[in-house]
Each structure stands twice: as structure tokens, then as C-alpha cells.
Amino acid sequence: MRDFDEHNITEAVVDSLAQTRDARLKTVVTSLVRHLHDFVRDIELSFDEWNAAIDFLTRTGQMCSDKRQEFILLSDTLGVSMLVDAINHRMPEGATETTVLGPFFVAAAPELPLGADISAGIDGEKLSVNGVVCASDGRPLAGATVDVWHADDDGYYDVQQADLQSLAMRARFRTDGDGRFAFTSIMPAFYPIPHDGPVGRMLEALGRHPYRPAHVHFMIAAEGYETLITHIFDAESPYLDSDAVFGVKNSLIAPFSCEDQSGKVQRGLTYRFGLKPLPNIKGDS
Template sequence: MELFSEDRSAQVVAASFANTLDPRLRQLLAALVRHLHAFAKEVELTEQEWGAAIDFLTRTGQKCDDVRQEFVLLSDVLGISMLVETINHRTGGTSTESTVLGPFHMVESPPRELGDNIALDGKGELCLVTGRVTGTDGEPLAGALVDVWQANENGFYDVQQPDVQPERNLRGLFTADEDGRFWFRTIVPRYYPIPDDGPVGELLAATSRHPNRPAHVHFIATASGYRPVTTHLFVDDSPYLNSDAVFGVKESLIRRFPLIDDPARAAEAGLPNPFRTVHFDIALLRADQKQPTQRNRHDGP
């Protein structure tokens, strides 16, 4: 084996993986080493800087627990979560765009009936959410599962406030009807900061970035024979749409939440009049449908 040198460092280390049985693992490790070594050489990384980086990653791991995943936050604020999500869920403009899962899908959403109110504490501005799950040709996906979760009126998820919010507050797993329709009651989401009292917060402060996310509701839609999608529903007049701390906003996912003054409809939905509402249709790619490539999406040569 060739001995280590500054000029050939990446090649020497990558060669050490030559006997890796899994070809994909061999490819990933070799590419990782190439890019890491190129980075260190480009910036002339000092020993102190590398030590600080190791300390930062160590503290990031130490901040993780059953209700907090600091490494997910780090991936999010560096844009890696969104990049990986986008690479793996290209839509070609035919299906609902995906976005980040986020660090708070940590518990199973309880099954609920269509029309249920997931705001268990009764706090916040009530809102009716309606939608339909279909394939890309508009075919209704009867029995599709729609998993939803969101923060409360103060910008906290239930797992962040176990002594304040009811368990599984603002979470629900709904089964679409025979026409692929779903509907439920919740509250109008509010913008909020991601947790910034750990290493990721230090990174944001050091780079003069704010920790805020625009108001949104999380969705995961699944149906047999179709590819699942993890996505968000964003409020159109929310602050931070153009500076989401985790780069999760896509224009196709922004919706208006109009105020409806209709006593009969309010009574039917079990909401006070007037009330807020939003409609969010979700289109899924078939499982056997070829995913568009980067070249397809940009129509390049």
C-alpha cells in the first residue's frame, strides 16, 4: 500500500476501503474521504480548528435525547436534510413536493376519525383543514394514510412540553375516504424558533442567522402502490418564508388560510363562526413510476 502523503492523502485512505464487500459503502466512504481531504487542504485546516470541530460534534451528540435530536437540527440548518430529501423525491412537477421531516416526528400519531379536532388543549385559533390524496393522474387513493403534526400556538411541540401540553397534542393519523378525501380540525399554525440552546444554536449565532421557521403543518401521506411523501403546508402570510432556518419552504406548498363567514358551514364543521380554513391536495407518484432525474427536471443536454 502506498504510504500517506499530503498530496496523495485522499487516494491512500480511499484505497484502504478496496476490500469493502458492500460496493455502495465502498463508494460512499471513498467519496467522503475525497471531499473531506479536499476541504481540509482548501482551507489549510489548523489543528485547533479540527479540535474545535470534534468538540462541536461531541457536544451535538451529547445534546441528543429521547425528545431532541441535535444532529437532525444540524443537518437541517446546513441544508443537507433538504438536499437529500429533494434528491430522493424529485417530482418532475407532477406530484406534491417534499420537504424535511424535522426533529419532532418522534412519537406515533394516534389514529383519529375524519373531522376530529387534534388541538386537545382547546388553545389557539381553530381551523378546518381539507384535502384529497390522489395519484398524478388524479385517481383518488381510497384509504390513504395522512399523518399530521404541528406546534402549538406558542411554537412548541407536545414532546417539548410534556408537563404543559396533553400527550399527542396536535398529532393525528387519518384514513382518507373512498374518494381520497381527508379533513380535520386543528389550529392555525404559528412560526417558531428551532431549539437554539445547544451547539446548533451556537452555530446560528456565530453566523448571524436567526433560528426561526415559518408557520407550517407537517404531513406524511402514504398509499399502497405509491411512493410516500413527507411535506409541509405553509401559511402564506407567515414571517420567515424567505429565510426558513432549515431551508424547507417550497413555493408549491404555500397556501392561504382565509377567514370564512358562514354560520351553516361552521356549525357543520363544529367550529365557531367565522373560522379559518385551508385546502391542501396531495398527489403521489406510483411506486413503479420512474423518478425524474436531475437532467429531466432541467431539460439540459
């Protein structure tokens, strides 16, 4: 293994992987090496550009902490997170489409009774939410757990606000016998992803904005079904066509307003969620 040039070095690196015991690891790294080398040859990467890339990745890692994951932000803004999500969630007809989890999920959200107000007294325009959870074939699913969370009308989540003494705008519910759930809260706003680090500077250099359209997060689980992670987006929000993390899908856009019996427009969201059944894997009989 010597005397390498731009034409033969790729195969030399691939050959060096021959003794890799993990077959999947070998497949992944082989493909990575081939694509990475082809990329470098395609753009004829200069030393200055290579050094800038190393510096960018170093600063991205240095920005990470137990409260912030800049590499996930990088993955999100390059569309990789949504691509991985799409490959791993090919949904049957009747099942709700998925999107990214986002960084603000809290596993210990309080379980509240149906119809509860989850705003915790935070000021904002009131929003009522009504949903039904079904199997992809339309059968209602009783007892499904429904985690919900969203930003306030300034675009901030509770965990971003040091002055809040408790969780707000998030909760867990269980569907009733008809698969239904309901709660009230406040209208969420569109907001920027964190853009004070290397990913934000990358977006600025690329002429891109950091904003996400207004949405409510849902994580829905039921025994025998694939857990659904998704958002429902406000149909009137800005940035639906330019979400910084490429998370918007047409099926996940819904009106956040409706008319009551008197014709007065009120803020409300009604949505049907369909869950994908898990494969029925049986052992040999």
C-alpha cells in the same frame, strides 16, 4: 505506505480501501476522503481550527439523547437533510413535493373520524383544514391514511409540553370515497428549532436565526404509492424566505385564511395532495 505529505496522502488513504468488500461502502468512503482532504487543503486548516471542529462534533454528540438528535439538527441547518430528501424524491408532474419529517412525529397518533377537532381543547385561533388525496394523474384515492401534526400558537408541539396529559394537535385520518379528509384545530405559529446547544451556537456565530415558518405536517400513505412526507406553510408567516432548515418550497405555501359566504375572513386551509405511484416491478415471465 510511508513518507506522506499534503500532496500524496489522499491517494494513500484511497489505496488503503482497495480490499473493501462492500462496493457501495467503498464508493462512499472514497468520495468522502477525497472531498474532505480537498476541503482541508483548500482552507489550509489550522491546528486550532481542527481542535475546535473536533470539540464541536464531540459536544454535538453529547447533546443527543432519546428525546433530541443534535446531529439531525446539524444536518437540517446545513441543508443536508433537504438535499438528501430532494435526491430521493424526484417527483413526477402532479405529485406533491416533499420536505423533511422533523423531530416531532408520533407513530401512535389516534385515528379520528373525518371532521374531528384535534386541538384537544388547547387555546388558539380556530383553523379548519380540508384536503383531497389523489394519484399524480388526478384520480382520488379512497382509504389513504393521513397523519397530521403541528405546533400550537406559541410554537410548541404537544411532546414538548410536560403538563399535557395526552396527545394534541395531531391525529390520523382515512380519506373517504372521494379521497377527501377534513379536521379542525388551531392556528400554528412560527417557532425556533432547539438552539440551546452547539448547533444553536453555530447559527449565532454565522449570523443566522433559528426560526421555521408556521406550517402543518402531513404524512400520507396509500397502497401502491410512495408515502408522502411534507408540510404546508402559512403564506402569511414570517421566515418563509429564511427557513432555518431550508424546507420551504413555493408549491407548499398556501393561504391559511379564506372568505365565507358572507365575506367574513376565516382561518382555513384547503389543499390537494398528489401521490407518486411506486414502480411496477415485474419478475421475469
